[in-house]
Amino acid sequence: MDSVGAGGTINADRVFRVLVDELWFASDFYYSPIPLCSFGGWCASLNYLFSVLIIAGAVAVGWIYQDKDVVSSTPYKVVTFSLLLVIVLVETWEIVGGVCSNWTKMALLGHYIRHESAWRRSSCLHAALAAMLRLRPARRWCDKIGQNSVLESSRFRRRTGLLSEQIYGHAGLMTSVQVLPAVKDAVLRSLLSSYGRLRKGGAAPRRVGGKVDWAMYDSRKSWAWDGEGSSNTELILMWHVGTRLFEMKSTSASPDMIAACHLSYYCAYLVAVAPELLPDCAAWTEKRYKEVLEDVREALGEDGGAGSESTAERYGRVVQALSADSRDKVLRRGAELGRHLVEEYAEEEASACQILADFWSEMVLYVAPSENVKGHVQAMARGGEFITLVWALLLHAGVTTRPAGTPGGAIP
Known part of the structure; x- marks a missing residue:
């Protein structure tokens, strides 16, 4: 992290290559x-x-x-x-x-x-x-991250079939994409923004990844749901829904937007296939994800609402379906978040993209510290997970525990 490149910037790709070798x-x-x-x-x-x-x-x-x-x-x-x-x-x-x-x-x-x-x-x-x-060892980090979408559960499924899960495992069913430089830059940028303020023992004065700094982004809290009384899993799913809805309307292809989308899909992937690497109880996370997924199917259909309509029509239909009082609170608040981002930042998409990129990169940093070494070792057996690289990066930075408290209240 001390290897400053041209223009005083940190070479994120070099940092992660060192972690891969380690x-x-x-x-x-x-x-x-x-x-x-x-x-x-x-x-x-x-x-x-x-x-x-x-x-x-x-x-x-x-x-x-x-x-x-x-x-x-x-x-x-x-x-x-x-x-x-x-x-x-x-x-x-x-x-x-x-x-x-x-x-x-x-x-x-x-x-x-x-x-x-x-x-x-x-x-x-x-x-x-x-x-x-x-010669290369049998197992090596493939520089890819898994992707999953709550709103379109079949979109990122690579394999289907009766025995697919038994043969390939949960992770093997999902599509993976290349870890783009924008993703690495966003994560490293978020870490460096807090690195100088780390206290001895690994806790950060600012809650990394848990709650957004509202003074930095917006004075209105109603649309963003501070997550009191909810779990980390629900916070991830809610922001994932909001990010996906904003993506439907956005025309931006900036590095921030790319990083936000890839990390959002990746966190949804972790909830679905690797809950043991997240802060909440793995069994509870798996149960909560299935509840939300079932509610999405009831609201949008088996295909997640994919059809022949235009993007604008689809966005309006999805927001309306998820905002119904009968829907899960994760979906209702996710729809509220997505609608706010679209309406309030219609003329300033770059600001919304930065908000989402900062949130998701900080969320990855927040969930990465873990005492579950066995879970990361098992992840290495199937080719490695991006969150394992972030976990190793935080260990080198002296971050061994999460900040006091959780972004979504008590962990179940």
Whole structure:
């Protein structure tokens, strides 16, 4: 964060690349078949040697069984050769995972630095080292964030089917998009705006991401719902609905608008598929999301109101449907928020875009601090989550806990 670029700006892309590399090492540590980083050079070499010998032994046993016809029964043959194949695949995967590990690469580089003269005498060793450094570990951050919409639940669904969730998991059902520079810049900008005011212990004087600073944005509180007595989950869903409604009417393609939309969809994605990474109780968050989603379907239909009408007609119909007294309070207040943004900032879309970008970037910063290390480790197993990068960034900035209190009252 101290690497100031041209014009005194922070290179957000470089900051997040460093975080990716750091979490990449952590992922290798947790998910390598054998923790080679805790082994010495000879132990790692013996481990690879034993794996090769096991593979060779399994192949030899299979060849003997086939050549000598040791097993004559077909079912027994199928079972025997299936077990031998599993052994070969497991040991091969262990070798590949270990060779591709960043820890192995660092160990080789360390050995090269300590014995450079010996390495230089062999061009083959140089070529082998260069080839290994180009190998990538099995799991790596793909520089994408999941997207989801409460108002159009099918819009971002990538897969459907009876067994899709069991095969791909919750996250695998949703579409992902590239993490654009505007998103990284917005998050880092929000962090830096509070970084100088952080107190010892990690708490910030200003409530990061929880409540909008009304003095900065607008003196009217009625449209924005300060969230007293409500949860973080409900606040996220309400602002997501308002952001989506404003997006329907907006013609802006500014970086602020892009960041606001992508982070809004991402927070809705976290509520849907990764509630364990959010402050509220995961079971309660999942239940509350399903209630809101069911109410959206009752109000707008199964397709979320998507049709052949124009954007203006669709916006008016959605706002009217969500504003009905029978609708969930999240939808009513989200519709109120969206209508206010559209009406009050019709001539100043840039200001509304900045409000939304600041809110969503601060919301991501607010929900990111967590003691649920296991949840982030599990997220790394499926390719990583953007909120895990923000979590690591806040750890380096000294932010280990959320500010006192919550943006939406007590956590259920």
